[in-house]
Amino acid sequence: MSGVTLTKAIKRYGDVQVIHGVDLEIEHGEFCVFVGPSGCGKSTLLRMIAGLEETTEGTIQIGARDVTKADPADRGVAMVFQTYALYPHMTVEENMGFGLKMNGVPKAEVAEKVGRAAEILQLGDYMRRKPKALSGGQRQRVAIGRAITRGPEVFLFDEPLSNLDAELRVDMRVEIARLHKELDATMIYVTHDQVEAMTLADKIVVLRAGRIEQVGSPMDLYQDPDNKFVAGFIGSPSMNFVNGTAAGGKVTLPALGGKVIETPVALPDGPVTVGLRPQNLVLAADDRSPVEVDISERLGGVAYDYLTTPTGEKIVVETKGDEVQPAGTRVSIDFDPQTAMFFDPDTEARLR
Template sequence: MSGVTLRNTVKNYGDLEVIHNVDLEIENGEFCVFVGPSGCGKSTLLRMIAGLEETTAGQITIGGRDVTDLDPSERGVAMVFQTYALYPHMTVKENMGFGLRMNGHPKAEIEAKVTEASRILKLDDYLDRKPKALSGGQRQRVAIGRAIVRGPEVFLFDEPLSNLDAELRVDMRVEIARLHKEIGATMIYVTHDQVEAMTLADKIVVLRGGYIEQVGSPMDLYNDPDNKFVAGFIGSPSMNFLKGVVDDGKVVVPALGEQKISTAVTLPSEGSDVYIGIRPQHITLSAKEGSCVLDLREQLGGVSYDYLVSDSGEKIIIEDRNQNILPTGQRVSFEINQNEIYLFDGETEKRLR
C-alpha cells in the first residue's frame, strides 16, 4: 500500500477556482477523512486523486509516483461511490470479480481474490444472490468487495453510507473500520457527517470553500481547533458561541448578564468583538430567571439537550444529565465552566491563544 501527497493542487472550472493550492500528506496505511459542508470541495478533491477530475495545477503522487496526468486505471486506486452501481443481472460473486475478468485475469486468481474479499466482508452466504435480494448495507459491502479484489494501493470512498438508514450507517461504519484494521490499506473517505469522521479517521481534513481549514487527528481537532469554523463543525452537538466585547482586559458577555470573564489569552484591542466558544457539556442550566428562554428540550434517556434562545438571538445548547425538567417557554439562566472556554477573534474568527 502507498501514501498520497498533494502539492499546490488547484482545480479550475473555466475561470472559477474551486480547489485552492492544497498541500496534503496522507501516510501509508492511514485512514484519512475529508469532511466539510456541501460545496466545500471534498468530493472534487477525491475525484482529482482518482483521476476522474483533471488537475489544473500542482502535483499528485501515490506511493512516490507522479500520477497527476495518468488515467484512473493507471493510478492504482479503487473507488467506492455513494451509489452501489452493481450489475443487476449478475450475482454477488460475478459483480465482485467482473473487473478482473474484463482485464483478462486467470479464473483461479479471480476465484481466490473473490473468496478472500468475501471472507473479509462476511459475504459468503450471499455470493449466489443478485443485488435485488440484498439489503442496502449488503449491496454496499459488495461494492467495497469489488474494490478489494482489485488490490489497489489506495481505497477512495465518496460518501458511501449516504443512502443507508441510521442503523445501517452505524453497522457499516463498524464494518469499514474493521476492514481498514484487517487489510491496513491507505483509505481516503469523503463525508459531510462529522460523526463518521470522528469515529473512522486517523486524520481528518476539514475543508471549506476549497481551502483546508485544519488537519489533525479527531481529538486534536476537537480539543484544539484553529478557528471558529472548525470548532463549530467538529463535535456533536456543536460548540456554542456567545458574543462578547473586550472591556478593561476582560470579556463582557451579554448573554451571561454582562458578566466579565477573565482569561490568560492575548485579547485584541479594547472594544473589539470576540466570540466565546463553550461545548454543551460545560454549561449548567438554572431555573433562575435570566436573559434566555427555554425553547425546546430533547429527552434521550440518559441525557437531555436543552435549546435556549437568548434575548439577543443567540442559540445555546446545553447537555443535561441531571434530568431537570423545566417547562418550555420559561425564562432561564445558565452558567459556564470558565476553565473550558475557547476565544475567537470577532473579525477573523481565528482562535485567540
Template sequence: MTGVTLENTIKRYGETQVIHGIDLTIEDGEFCVFVGPSGCGKSTLLRMIAGLEETTEGSIAIGARDVTRADPSERGVAMVFQTYALYPHMTVAENMGFGLKMNGVPKAEIREKVRMASDILKLDDYLKRKPANLSGGQRQRVAIGRAIVRGPEVFLFDEPLSNLDAELRVEMRVEIARLHKEIGATMIYVTHDQVEAMTLADKIVVLRAGRIEQVGAPLELYRDPDNKFVAGFIGSPAMNFLRGTVKGGQIEVPALARAVEAEVTLPAEGTEVIIGVRPEHIEVSTGQGKLIAELSEALGGVSYLHLDTLSGERIICEERGDERAREGDTVDIGFEPRRVMVFDASSEARIR
C-alpha cells in the same frame, strides 16, 4: 500499501477555481477523512486523486510515483461511490470479480480473491444472490468487496453511506472501521457528516471553499480548533457562539448580560470578539437567571436544552442526570474559563 502526497494542487473549470493550492500528506496505512459542507471541494479533490478529474496545476503522488497525469487505471486506486453501481443481472460473486475478469485474470485467481474479500466482509451467504435480493448495506459491502479484490494501494470512498438509513449507517461505519484495521490499507473517505469523520478517521481534513481550514486527529480538532469554522463544524451538537467585547480583562457578553472570563490572552480593550462554548461544557441552574428554556430534547441519557438569550442568540446545553430543566423554565448558565474559546470577530481566527 502507500501514502498519498498533494503539492500545491489546483483545479479550475475555465476561469473558475474550485481547489486552491492544496498541500497534504496522507501517510501509508492512514484513514484520512475529507469533511466539509456541500460545495467545499471534498469530492472534487477525491476525484482528482482518482484521476477522474484533471489536475490543473500542482502534483499528486501515490507512494513514490507521480500520478498527476496518469490514467485512473494506472494509479493503483479503487473507488467506492455513493451509488453502488452493481450489475443487476450478475450475482454478488460475479459483480465482485467482474473487473478482474475484464483484465484477463485467470478464473481460479478470481475465485480466490473473491473468496478472501467475501470472508472479510461476511458475504459468504450472499455470493449467489443478485443485487435485487440484497439490503442497502449488503449492496454497499459488495461494492467495497469489488474494490478489495483489485488489491489497490489506496481505497477512495465518496460518501458511501449517504443512501443508507440511520441504523445501517452506524452498522456500515463499524464495518468500514473493521475493514481498515484488518487490511491496513491507506483509505481516503469523503463525507459531509462530521460524526462519520470523528468515528472513522486517523486524520481529518476540514475543507471550506476549496481550501484546507485545518488538518489533525479527531480529538485534536475538537479540543483545539484554529478558527470559528472548524470549531463549529466539529462536534455535535455544534459549539455555541456569542458576540462580546473585551472590557476590563473580561468579555462583556450582551446575550448573557454579564461578563465572561476566559483563560486566554485577550486583545485590546474594546475589541469585538466571539466566545465559543460546547453544549457539554455548560452548567444549567433552574429557577434563576434571565434565560428562557424554549425546547428540551429528551434523548434518554442526555437532553439538549435550547435557550433564548437576551439578544436573540440561541444556546444549546447538554444536560444529564435526573434533574433537568423543562420548557418554559427560567435558567442561568455557567462555564469554567478554561472551557471558553475566543475568536476574533473579524477574521474568526482563534485567540489563544
C-alpha cells in the same frame, strides 16, 4: 509504501477555480477523512486523486509515483461510490470479480480473491444473489468487496453511507473501521457527517470553499481548533457562539444577561466571539435571568435544552436525560472559563 501527497493541487472549470492550491500528505496506512459543507470541494479533491477529474495545476503522488497525468486504471486506487454502482443482472460473486475478469486475471485467481473478500465482509451466504435481493448495507459491502478484490494501494470512499438508514450507517461504520484495521491499507473517505469523521479517522482534513482550513487528529481538531469554522463544524451538537466585549482581562456576555468571566488568555480590548461547547454548560433555574428554555429534547441518556437569549443568539445545552429543564423555565448558565474559546469576530481566527 502507498501514501498520497498533493502539492499545490488546483482545479479549474474554465474561469472558475474550485480547488485552491491544496498541499496535503497522507501517510501509508492512514484513514484520512475529508469533511466540510456541501460544495466545499471534498468530492472533487477525491476524484482528482482517483483520476476522474483532471488536475489543472500541481502534482499528485501515490507512493513514489507521480500520477498527476496517469489514467485512473493505472493509479493503483479503487473507489467506492455512494450509489453502489453494481450490475443488476450479475450475482454478488460476478459483480465482485468483474473487474478482474475484464483485466484477464485467471479464473482460479479471481475465485481466490473474491472468496477472500467475501470472507472479510461476511458475504458468503449471498454470493448467488443479485443486487435486487440485497439490503442497502449488503449492496454497499459488495461494492467494497469489489474494491478489495483489486488489491489497490489506496481505497477511496465517496460518501458511501449516505443512502443507508441510521442503524445501517452505524453497522457499516464499524465494518469499514474493522476493514481498515484488517487490511492495513491507506483509505481516504469523504463525508459531510462529522460524526463519521470523528469515529473513523486517524486524520481529518476540514475543507471550506476549496481550501484546507485545518488538518489533524479528531481530538486535536475538537480540542484545539484554529478558527471558528472548524470549532463549529467539529463536535455534536455544534459549538455555541455568543458575542462578547473584552476589557481589562474580562469578557462581558450580553447573551447571558451580562455575565462577566475572567479570560484565561490575553485578549485585546474590544468585540470578541466566545465559543462554548454544549457539554460544558450547566443550567440552574433562575427567575431573574433573561435566558429562557425554548424547547427541551430527551434522547434517553442525554437531553438537549434549546435556549432563547435576550440578544437573540441561540444556545444549546447538553445535560443528562433526567436533568432537562421544562420549556418556559428561566435559567442561568454557568461554565468554567477555561473551557471557553475565543475568536476574532472579523477574521474568525482563534485567539490563544
